[in-house]
Amino acid sequence: MLLQVKNLRCGYGSLEVVHGVSLHVCAGEIVGLLGANGAGKSSLMKSIIGLMAPWHGGVWMNGRRVAGQPAWRSISNSMVLVPEGRQIFSDMTVRENLLMGGYHNPDRGMDLDMVLDRFPRLRERIAQVAGTLSGGEQQMLALGRALMARPKMLLLDEPSMGLAPLMVEMVFAEIRAMRDLGVTILLVEQNATATLQIADRAYVMESGEIILEGEAAELLHNPEVKRAYLGKGYKEVWE
Amino acid sequence: MLLKRLFPVIGFAALAIAVQLGAGALGKEFYLTQLTMAIYYAIVVMGLCLLMGFAGQVSLGHGAFFAIGGYTSAVLTTSDFSRFQDSLWAAALKRIHVLIPKADLYGGQVLTTTPWAAFVAAMLLTFLIACLIGYPALRLKGHYLAMATLGFCLIVNKIVLGTAWLGAADGISGVPEWNLAGGLVISGRSAVRVQNYYAACALALFLLILLANLVHSRVGRALQAIHDRETAAGAIGINTARYKLNAFVLSALLAAAAGVFLTHYTAGIGPSEASALKSVRYVALAAAGGMSNPWGAALVSTAINFLSLRGWFGTYDNAVFGAVLILIISIAPQGPLKPLGLWIRRLLSGARSAAGGEHAAS
Ligand SMILES: Nc1ncnc2c1ncn2[C@@H]1O[C@H](COP(=O)(O)OP(=O)(O)OP(=O)(O)O)[C@@H](O)[C@H]1O
Ligand SMILES: [Mg+2]
Numbered sequence: 001m002l003l004q005v006k007n008l009r010c011g012y013g014s015l016e017v018v019h020g021v022s023l024h025v026c027a028g029e030i031v032g033l034l035g036a037n038g039a040g041k042s043s044l045m046k047s048i049i050g051l052m053a054p055w056h057g058g059v060w061m062n063g064r065r066v067a068g069q070p071a072w073r074s075i076s077n078s079m080v081l082v083p084e085g086r087q088i089f090s091d092m093t094v095r096e097n098l099l100m101g102g103y104h105n106p107d108r109g110m111d112l113d114m115v116l117d118r119f120p121r122l123r124e125r126i127a128q129v130a131g132t133l134s135g136g137e138q139q140m141l142a143l144g145r146a147l148m149a150r151p152k153m154l155l156l157d158e159p160s161m162g163l164a165p166l167m168v169e170m171v172f173a174e175i176r177a178m179r180d181l182g183v184t185i186l187l188v189e190q191n192a193t194a195t196l197q198i199a200d201r202a203y204v205m206e207s208g209e210i211i212l213e214g215e216a217a218e219l220l221h222n223p224e225v226k227r228a229y230l231g232k233g234y235k236e237v238w239e
Numbered sequence: 240m241l242l243k244r245l246f247p248v249i250g251f252a253a254l255a256i257a258v259q260l261g262a263g264a265l266g267k268e269f270y271l272t273q274l275t276m277a278i279y280y281a282i283v284v285m286g287l288c289l290l291m292g293f294a295g296q297v298s299l300g301h302g303a304f305f306a307i308g309g310y311t312s313a314v315l316t317t318s319d320f321s322r323f324q325d326s327l328w329a330a331a332l333k334r335i336h337v338l339i340p341k342a343d344l345y346g347g348q349v350l351t352t353t354p355w356a357a358f359v360a361a362m363l364l365t366f367l368i369a370c371l372i373g374y375p376a377l378r379l380k381g382h383y384l385a386m387a388t389l390g391f392c393l394i395v396n397k398i399v400l401g402t403a404w405l406g407a408a409d410g411i412s413g414v415p416e417w418n419l420a421g422g423l424v425i426s427g428r429s430a431v432r433v434q435n436y437y438a439a440c441a442l443a444l445f446l447l448i449l450l451a452n453l454v455h456s457r458v459g460r461a462l463q464a465i466h467d468r469e470t471a472a473g474a475i476g477i478n479t480a481r482y483k484l485n486a487f488v489l490s491a492l493l494a495a496a497a498g499v500f501l502t503h504y505t506a507g508i509g510p511s512e513a514s515a516l517k518s519v520r521y522v523a524l525a526a527a528g529g530m531s532n533p534w535g536a537a538l539v540s541t542a543i544n545f546l547s548l549r550g551w552f553g554t555y556d557n558a559v560f561g562a563v564l565i566l567i568i569s570i571a572p573q574g575p576l577k578p579l580g581l582w583i584r585r586l587l588s589g590a591r592s593a594a595g596g597e598h599a600a601s
Contacts, residue, residue: 051473075476087471089464100464103457104476149475 001063002027002153002184003048003079008057008067010047017043019208020057025153030175030185032195032202032216034225040208041188042084045157049074049081061153075104078152082159084188086142090131094122097130097141101148108148115144118177136167143174153184160191172198196220204228247534248448255440259433270549271436272427277544278439279501282446284524284540285533286493289450291522292531293459294486295466296377300388301494301521303395304365306513308495309502310399311361313411315352319343324350332356354417354425358499362492369491370484377483380469384487389515396513410509417503425503435504442500443537446493450533462486494521516557523564 003025011017018040025031035041046052048059050071059067061077074081089097098115102108116123119140125133130141139159146154156175160168168191176198179185189195196202196216204212204219206228212219219225262270283301290296320338323329329350332338337356343349352360376387399405406412416426423438424431453459464472465479473479502508511517524543528536543563546552552559571578 049474051470070478070480071473072476072478074474081474083470083474087468087474089467089471091463091467092460096460100460100472101475103461145475 001025002061003186004060005044005048006058006060008044008047008059009055010043010052011055012043016055017208018047021205021208021210022057023203023210023213025184025186027152027184028179028182029201030179030187030199032199033186033188033205034190034192034195034202035205035228036190039205041205042157044205045081045083045155045186045188049079049155051081075149078150079155080146080149080151080153081155082142082146082157084157085161086138088130088133088138088141088145090129092130093127094130094133094141095126097145098122098148101145103149105149111148111150115147118147118174119144136163136170139163139167139171140174143171143178147178147183151183153186154178155186155188157188158190159187160189160194168194192225193220196225244451247451248444251444251447251534252440255437255444259436263433268432269429270545271432272429273548274541274545275432275436275439275504276501276548277541278436278443279497279504280521280544281524281537281540282443282497282500283494283521284528284536285443285446285450286490287521287525288528288530288533288536289453289493290486290490291525292529292533293454293462293466294483295462296483296487297382297385297522298388298487298490299385299515299518299522300372300392300395301491302515302517303388303392303513304369304491304494305498305501305517306395306399306508306510307365307368308361308498309508309512310405310411310498311364311495312354312357312499312502313414313508314405315357315360316354316415317351317411317413319349319351321348321350351415354415354503358417358496361495361499365491365495366488369488373484373487373491377487378480384483389518392513392515392518396510396515399510399513406509408510410507412507414502414506414508416506417500425500427504427506439500439504447533447537454533458482458485520557520560523560523567527563527567 001024005021005023007020007022009016009018009020021044023031023033033041033044043052047054047067050066050069050073054067057067058065061079064077066074066077066079089100092100095112098112099108102111105111116126121137122140122144125137130138133141143159159171159175163171172194175185175187187195187199196219199216201214202216202219203210204225211228212222212224214222258274259271262268283305287298287301290298320329321340329338333350337352338350339353340348340350372387372391373384376384400408416424416428418424419438423434425435425438427435461472461477461482464475464477465482469479498508498512524540525536527543528539530536543560547556547559
């Protein structure tokens, strides 16, 4: 088991938003984490990576307890988060962004070439200021920047957010390709169908708790997923 | 590329020389005194540029750091330690020339600290205090540092005003000259006015080059990344709290160093240096020069402080700094120099293409 989260609780101020979540990701898997707006997915990601201190429970990476460490240490556990909303460095060029991703990677010069080979669109725009890239290109850049750290495990927070269908397809193809490179992936998404098509397993989160888990292929046909995803009021609205 | 990097250095050096020659030719050499003071104040602003423009944090306490530098120097170099003459530590400090015997105004023997030792002490004290304030405030996201430093500045101001051995409302005067090295003396005597002007220019230029290199280094990139996207910077393994703290401490040290130099130059320091209004002024000047442009900030700050020291703004002095801040924020938030440069470039290329057009037509 590469990543294990046990009974994790966290929140903001005095408000708890994740109420004891347990999940695990095995090496080489793509695991989906689905849920409606405000379910607590991003908060869970932030406490796994160390951007938020967990209130209770623990996180283990390769059997080592990592919860409570500051975020910048997560890189030495080979775990990288691609945050919600991409968060590229908008005043830096594409090249500078990628090099920043390899901040602790002594071979970043070499890896830069590898990443640019994967993303030819980025090579074409290598000297462009990243803030002027299109949304899809920015997402590619965020993925490329994460790869520059040579992660074993990637946490992707809604990589398809705000992208056109064609671009979404590209991003999902890219995620699958990264898994084939040997990177393990925990994928947070609202796009349930696309996620369940590339994932091995998935969890469904609602109001800070895991309410469903299973093989992706099974969940794809489970009506409960849709219900959780659309929220409690969906029956009245849709039927 | 190298030429582009060297351009501001050469430009600044040429400007400094031109100003001195100009003042000499006009018979207004005494202008250089206020100019020297303004340059020392500009060093505080340069440090703030690093903090505000690159680390994205605001300090409202740089006046206090300036004062800590100045007061530490002033106290140590004007106090008489001769009653500790026989103690072990005094003897040890005497042996390494930290304490030296000197004749005072009335011919008596006193034991005082050498300016160099006082300078080192001031830097150490500032380092310690900046770490104490910055460490808790910078672990949090957001503008906690601004609040913490404002509180700190108010406290320092009150302490200075209420402490007899810090001169209370009168401040400390009679601070000796600082014999830097090789005959270079930091002093306000008119005989060494030109020499001191160039010393201040050289110091400022040296620090500007240092900052420019820092900004273009790995550290500078990391600071820029934190400023832009703190979450992402942390997620790619940048120790955000540590980098912000380093930038804060470095800028506090620059402010304190400026305080030490100016205190020796004017032979004294007063409590107004530690006022919150003074700190706000530095912030206004950093903004006025373009926060992420230390060169511009140094230039604008020197000019405005010079006019202020010459009394141009009269009783509206503080109002002028407020107005500058409002104007800059509303008209040119990146500082006036960048838009000005762009405008000149557009004008030049416009002229060039017009000339080219005529050429083609003929
Ligand atoms: N910085 C914050 N301060 C206070 N409350 C927050 C903060 N960030 C998120 N929350 C709250 O925590 C809850 C969970 O938010 P979170 O961002 O984790 O949800 P999410 O599942 O990622 O939603 P989305 O799909 O919209 O990204 C929400 O109710 C939200 O309002
Ligand atoms: Mg989210």
